[in-house]
Amino acid sequence: MPAKRNPHTMQPRQWYGTQAWRRRAADQIRREPLCRECLRFGETRPAFAADHVHQFHDFQSFTLGPLQSLCKRCSDAKQRGNPAPVRTGVDGLPLQPRDLLTLKPMGPQA
Numbered sequence: 001m002p003a004k005r006n007p008h009t010m011q012p013r014q015w016y017g018t019q020a021w022r023r024r025a026a027d028q029i030r031r032e033p034l035c036r037e038c039l040r041f042g043e044t045r046p047a048f049a050a051d052h053v054h055q056f057h058d059f060q061s062f063t064l065g066p067l068q069s070l071c072k073r074c075s076d077a078k079q080r081g082n083p084a085p086v087r088t089g090v091d092g093l094p095l096q097p098r099d100l101l102t103l104k105p106m107g108p109q110a
């Protein structure tokens with residue numbers, strides 16, 4: 001049986017090969033089998049990757065930080081620096097629910 005490698009002496013990209021990560025990623029996909037980002041838009045796509053919600057800075061945040069399930073499309077978009085692929089409605093305008101949350105309510109202010 002090969003000796004366990006010390007994750008603190010490994011490159012961060014090598015952490016993805018650890019048994020701890022593989023188990024955790026598989027568990028994430030099992031618990032959340034659909035893409036979280038697509039669900040926000042009412043779409044259902046199978047999860048492709050267990051994704052760190054926040055950028056990790058060390059092995060502890062890598063292994064313990066919150067995860068989300070993403071489909072390949074959303075995972076690729078995040079890798080490119082976009083939080084989600086741009087979706088458009090029937091009117092051709094981009095759908096971005098998070099932007100709607102920032103709109104101020106209409107009518108007199110209390």
Ligand SMILES: [Zn+2]
Pocket residue numbers: 035036037038039045070071072073074075
């Ligand atoms: Zn997705």
